[in-house]
Amino acid sequence: MRKKMGAALVGLAVAGTTVLATxxxxxxxxxxxxxxxxxxxxNRTVTGCGSIQWEPQSVEGPKGFPARGPADGTICAGGNGRFSQLDDPRGGAWPATRVGAGQNYTFRWQFTARHRTTDFRYFITRDGWNPAQPLTRAALESQPFLTVPYGGQQPPATLSHSGTLPGKSGRHLILAVWTVHDTGNAFYACSDVQF
Known part of the structure; x- marks a missing residue:
């Protein structure tokens, strides 16, 4: 009986390790x-963030955005309730990066663990969106303004690519989506910007 229990525990440990590794x-x-x-x-630039302050790399949710993926109102947290503070618009008071309409901008990703990648897509809010409301699909332009195909390759630890920002003015939100190639998930990042 002990041998069977020991073998079962070893089997469970191996299976768990395999799931975590893949x-x-x-x-x-x-x-x-x-x-x-x-x-x-x-960075502690913003406080009251909950556990995301220790796990900025973990905003992971279902891929396929905008047809699938996180529900409206939970997009900035990737649909992950543990990080719901990211969906709180804070009355439109998140610090914003200054950018220029039509500017050639360099987007940069930091990877704490790299994974084969399908693409990177960048969406922006429509003119007249309400920055005091949680992000919804209706608040975003229907198509990404930039798509960077990655062909299933594994990115380096830091990856930069450039693209032209749309002709916008005022405050907007950019949603960056990193689509993982060999899982059912993607990573989501919301960045507040001021044109």
């Missing part, structure tokens, strides 16, 4: 240019 736990990242809400929390 599942979404092996992939994590966030944007720091423009600075994302989770990075503002990790």
């Amino acid at each position: 599942g979404s736990a092996s992939s994590h990242g966030y944007t720091d240019s423009p600075i994302s809400r989770q990075k503002l929390c990790a």
